[in-house]
Amino acid sequence: MALIREKRFSQMNLSLHVPSRVPFQDAAAAARRQCPPPVAAASTSSTPASRASQFRLADFERVAVLGRGNGGTVYKVRHRETCALYALKVQHSAGGGELAGVEADILSRTASPFVVRCHAVLPASASASGDVALLLELVDGGSLDAVARRRAGAAFPEAAVAEVAAQALSGLAYLHARRVAHLDVKPANLLASTDGEVKLADFGIARVLPPRAGDHRAPPYAGTAAYMSPERFDPEAHGGRYDPFAADVWGLGVTVLELLAGRYPLLPAGQKPSWAALMCAICFGEPPALPDGAAASPELRGFVAACLRKDHRERASVGELLAHPFVAGRDVAASRRALRRLVAEASSPSS
Numbered sequence: 082m083a084l085i086r087e088k089r090f091s092q093m094n095l096s097l098h099v100p101s102r103v104p105f106q107d108a109a110a111a112a113r114r115q116c117p118p119p120v121a122a123a124s125t126s127s128t129p130a131s132r133a134s135q136f137r138l139a140d141f142e143r144v145a146v147l148g149r150g151n152g153g154t155v156y157k158v159r160h161r162e163t164c165a166l167y168a169l170k171v172q173h174s175a176g177g178g179e180l181a182g183v184e185a186d187i188l189s190r191t192a193s194p195f196v197v198r199c200h201a202v203l204p205a206s207a208s209a210s211g212d213v214a215l216l217l218e219l220v221d222g223g224s225l226d227a228v229a230r231r232r233a234g235a236a237f238p239e240a241a242v243a244e245v246a247a248q249a250l251s252g253l254a255y256l257h258a259r260r261v262a263h264l265d266v267k268p269a270n271l272l273a274s275t276d277g278e279v280k281l282a283d284f285g286i287a288r289v290l291p292p293r294a295g296d297h298r299a300p301p302y303a304g305t306a307a308y309m310s311p312e313r314f315d316p317e318a319h320g321g322r323y324d325p326f327a328a329d330v331w332g333l334g335v336t337v338l339e340l341l342a343g344r345y346p347l348l349p350a351g352q353k354p355s356w357a358a359l360m361c362a363i364c365f366g367e368p369p370a371l372p373d374g375a376a377a378s379p380e381l382r383g384f385v386a387a388c389l390r391k392d393h394r395e396r397a398s399v400g401e402l403l404a405h406p407f408v409a410g411r412d413v414a415a416s417r418r419a420l421r422r423l424v425a426e427a428s429s430p431s432s
């Protein structure tokens with residue numbers, strides 16, 4: 082199946098707006114309820130399958146729309162009885178039934194502080210439509226993409242980027258050790274909390290790989306074109322095979338560059354993100370790097386270069402990047418503080 086998730090550039094609104102068909106109350110009803118100050122639900126260690134029976138969709142009321150993607154809509158919801166807040170990702174079978182199944186399956190096996198927690202998988206419609214809702218932990222700062230937009234293109238400070246990289250790598254290390262490749266690492270799929278946590282989200286095109294090592298013939302055009310590595314973008318030039326784990330590292334490298342630049346970094350500002358322009362930049366251009374004059378430490382430059390080697394066999398692994406001085410040598414307390422401050426500022430009502 083060919084699937085291209087479009088990068089949502091600010092000048093192009095490519096998001097698919099799917100109408101709500103979810104049988105729960107709306108924000109007005111939510112506002113009438115008497116609840117203590119809102120809190121996100123606590124994580125637990127049991128699996129979504131074992132907890133699914135605790136929840137029904139009717140137990141929740143809708144508070145707001147958090148985001149819309151290719152396959153569905155993500156709502157902020159409140160549990161009527163406990164008033165605990167969650168994110169509810171409703172995936173419509175017409176747009177992503179198969180993908181929803183994959184995401185639910187992967188998230189049900191996952192328990193890491195660096196991966197968004199799935200509390201339950203619920204049927205999302207009274208009819209046999211196949212719509213599925215994932216009840217997720219609410220990450221209060223939203224995606225890094227949204228945080229960056231609220232900062233109106235202001236670059237993230239290096240310390241905050243080091244913290245993002247460290248936590249995203251910890252999430253990828255957890256997944257890769259379990260043979261799960263995310264395959265869509267980008268700012269929109271990294272969620273951040275006002276407490277300075279970063280969590281990988283959106284496993285819609287993730288894959289569980291067979292136990293043996295080696296390259297894989299994965300569906301080449303699944304993912305977001307702008308964050309695809311050269312060997313995924315142009316698989317024929319690489320024998321139709323690629324290492325999915327190295328592809329995740331490339332996505333992280335582009336993400337780091339984007340947060341530092343305050344805009345998508347592989348095309349000149351204002352250039353239309355067409356397929357041809359991306360092909361030229363990703364497959365035929367120089368390896369992406371920070372501009373020569375940009376204020377950046379040698380550690381940061383080295384980290385970006387290690388993530389963005391065009392030959393995937395030369396690209397650093399997640400384990401190597403966790404030991405890289407940019408990540409391992411950071412002042413953990415200071416970089417966590419920098420990220421916490423940045424997300425909190427971007428989330429404040431005045432921003």
Ligand SMILES: Nc1ncnc2c1ncn2[C@@H]1O[C@H](COP(=O)(O)OP(=O)(O)OP(=O)(O)O)[C@@H](O)[C@H]1O
Binds near residue numbers: 149152270
């Ligand atoms: N657990 C969560 N907490 C807070 N916000 C969330 C959460 N999950 C998703 N969101 C918001 O909703 C947006 C869309 O979520 P997600 O990427 O999972 O949906 P999608 O339909 O797979 O999107 P896409 O088509 O872009 O991949 C995110 O970018 C984020 O802003």
